[in-house]
Amino acid sequence: MHCKSMALSLQESFINNLKFYRKKSGFSQESLSNRLGKGTKYINKIESGVSFPTIQVIEEIAEVLNIKASKLFEDDSTPQNIITYDKKQFIKDVTDSLYEKLSA
Numbered sequence: 001m002h003c004k005s006m007a008l009s010l011q012e013s014f015i016n017n018l019k020f021y022r023k024k025s026g027f028s029q030e031s032l033s034n035r036l037g038k039g040t041k042y043i044n045k046i047e048s049g050v051s052f053p054t055i056q057v058i059e060e061i062a063e064v065l066n067i068k069a070s071k072l073f074e075d076d077s078t079p080q081n082i083i084t085y086d087k088k089q090f091i092k093d094v095t096d097s098l099y100e101k102l103s104a
Contacts, residue, residue: 010073015047017072021065035064 008016022032022043033042036057045051053061062069 008075011049011052013075014052014072015049017074018043018061019047021067021071025065027065032061032064036060 022029027035029043029047030040033040033044036042038057046053058072059069062072
């Protein structure tokens with residue numbers, strides 16, 4: 001019997017990261033598809049796992065989203081890890097700011 005690993009597949013990581021960075025950049029699936037010069041359902045098909053883009057299109061997506069293409073495949077770029085990192089960074093920034101104000 002095959003047990004599914006807890007680790008995400010490369011495609012799952014790509015899909016999660018694409019959704020996260022697309023939304024973070026303010027694009028709908030349709031607007032990103034249009035920006036890439038593709039059909040209006042292009043990004044929907046990728047995010048639903050129906051199709052997968054070529055390397056050239058992955059590079060174009062990354063350029064539009066203003067990130068490195070490799071970010072779309074990194075496990076530590078997945079939304080949950082970014083949220084955790086952002087939270088820790090926010091807490092550190094607030095703590096540093098309060099420390100500076102209290103020290104003055």
